[in-house]
Amino acid sequence: GAGVSQSPRYKVAKRGQDxxxxxxxxxxxxxxxxxQQALGQGPEFLTxxxxxxxxxxxxxxxDRFFAERPEGSxxxxxxxxxxxxDSAVYLCASSRLGEQYFGPGTRLTVT
Amino acid sequence: xQSVTQPDIHITVSEGASLELRCNYSYGAxxxxxxxxxxxxxxxxxxxxYFSGDTLVQGIKGFEAxxxxxxxxxxxxxxxVHWSDAAEYFCAVGNEKLxxxxxxxxxxxx
Numbered sequence: 446g447a448g449v450s451q452s453p454r455y456k457v458a459k460r461g462q463d464x465x466x467x468x469x470x471x472x473x474x475x476x477x478x479x480x481q482q483a484l485g486q487g488p489e490f491l492t493x494x495x496x497x498x499x500x501x502x503x504x505x506x507x508d509r510f511f512a513e514r515p516e517g518s519x520x521x522x523x524x525x526x527x528x529x530x531d532s533a534v535y536l537c538a539s540s541r542l543g544e545q546y547f548g549p550g551t552r553l554t555v556t
Numbered sequence: 557x558q559s560v561t562q563p564d565i566h567i568t569v570s571e572g573a574s575l576e577l578r579c580n581y582s583y584g585a586x587x588x589x590x591x592x593x594x595x596x597x598x599x600x601x602x603x604x605x606y607f608s609g610d611t612l613v614q615g616i617k618g619f620e621a622x623x624x625x626x627x628x629x630x631x632x633x634x635x636x637v638h639w640s641d642a643a644e645y646f647c648a649v650g651n652e653k654l655x656x657x658x659x660x661x662x663x664x665x666x
Contacts, residue, residue, distance in 0.1 A: 449599070476652070478653065478654075480654075485658075485659075486658055486659075487560075487648075487656030487657050487658050487659050488646070488654075488656050489656070490653040490654065493652060493653055500652075501652070501653060504653070536600070543588060543605070543607060543651075544602055544605060545590075545602070545654065546602070547592075547599040547600040547601075549597075549598060549599040550599055
């Protein structure tokens with residue numbers, strides 16, 4: 446079956462622009478996670494949804510970061526007024542029975 | 557707080573040789589432990605997991621890992637590596653949100 450998909454795969458933004466990153470989870474997966482992976486590092490947790498409820502947003506680095514999952518399926522991670530330090534790969538994962546399945550990620554470059 | 561340490565940043569092994577990648581964790585309760593593999597430009601693929609029960613777990617692609625509570629370790633092993641195993645390997649711990657190590661880059665030489 447189809448895996449987790451993310452779009453766009455690559456995004457270049459000028460500093461100060463807003464961006465929106467989309468995640469389509471595996472159908473039927475209740476839980477959805479966002480992670481940020483800086484170059485040469487492991488992924489770091491950003492936020493987590495169970496259906497449409499955002500249960501944990503402790504990893505969001507600032508109030509410029511906002512995530513939503515209004516109908517309990519597709520999720521969007523929005524970054525306002527992008528900064529150079531936001532450059533990273535943003536990974537989405539959906540989960541079933543404790544196993545997280547990751548999408549290919551969106552590589553964000555802020556210039 | 558939960559944490560993961562992967563002491564080896566980069567490992568080089570010959571094709572056909574055995575492999576062991578180290579992982580140490582810190583977690584307040586019985587840990588859920590995972591190994592993921594990431595090839596260039598790809599997302600993370602789950603190799604294997606430990607939730608409970610038998611401490612030696614088998615995964616995909618011929619990998620296995622052993623949970624040792626006394627050493628807080630969950631090392632990944634493979635008896636004979638193939639050139640296609642060259643990738644970045646991440647150990648992770650957590651229930652719901654995962655905490656990852658910094659990864660070990662595996663290079664295979666002929």
